[in-house]
Amino acid sequence: MAKILDRLLLFIYSLSIGIISVIAILLLTNIMPLSLSSSDEKTWYIVSLVVAALLFILSIRFFYISVRRERNSLPSIDQRTDYGDIQISIETIQNLSYKAASRVRGIKEVKTKIRITDAGLEIMVRAMVDGETSIPSLTEDVQKQVHDHVEEITGIPVSYVSVYIANIVQSTVMKNRVE
Known part of the structure; x- marks a missing residue:
């Protein structure tokens, strides 16, 4: 069950990083200009902070999975x-x-x-x-x-x-x- 959950999280993580990368490229090249009002700016800031925190937590989880030693693979x-x-x-x-x-x-x-x-x-x-x-x-x-x-x-x-x-x-x- 844990492996299925980890695979699902890895899929979501990869998809999120891909979408954020595309948005960052579009914003930095001014293909998609960003003009926000002050209330939109605060909402954008909170959403960005929450997404960044979730992605950081997922990064820690996947780092742990990559460095832990799997004892069950070779009994x-x-x-x-x-x-x-x-x-x-x-x-x-x-x-x-x-x-x-x-x-x-x-x-x-x-x-x-x-x-x-x-x-x-x-x-x-x-x-x-x-x-x-x-x-x-x-x-x-x-x-x-x-x-x-x-x-x-x-x-x-x-x-x-x-x-x-x-x-x-x-x-x-x-x-x-x-x-």
Whole structure:
């Protein structure tokens, strides 16, 4: 919601600056002469002051947005060692999970999703199977392989590995027909 509001404010800000720039150019080049009575001058002064204050506030907001550090753009798991800090991206853990699950014979078309909890990593594996191996034994092998591989490589505890078997892959091998 905040991003949508910021985009709307940026649009209004850009439009306002553009209009004010055009008016300033027209006034400074005397294409549009300015002749005001004393009551109009006071109103013009107040309106100008309010517009300038709003544009200044919007400028401060956009300056803050431009210099703040966005932590959500690259999610990672941070660890501290005796030698310094380590950051492991969620994408790296997804690829490790994918690699481990793909090694299990009978598993095809793997997709993984990672969630970080206080207890450790929760890894969700979605896969298709060949249909020739027992699904319970396949899923157990996938869980063990993913759990052990991710913990061994990253050093991050894995609290939970769930496996969702989406479907059976249809084999494209055609048997030769003898006539």
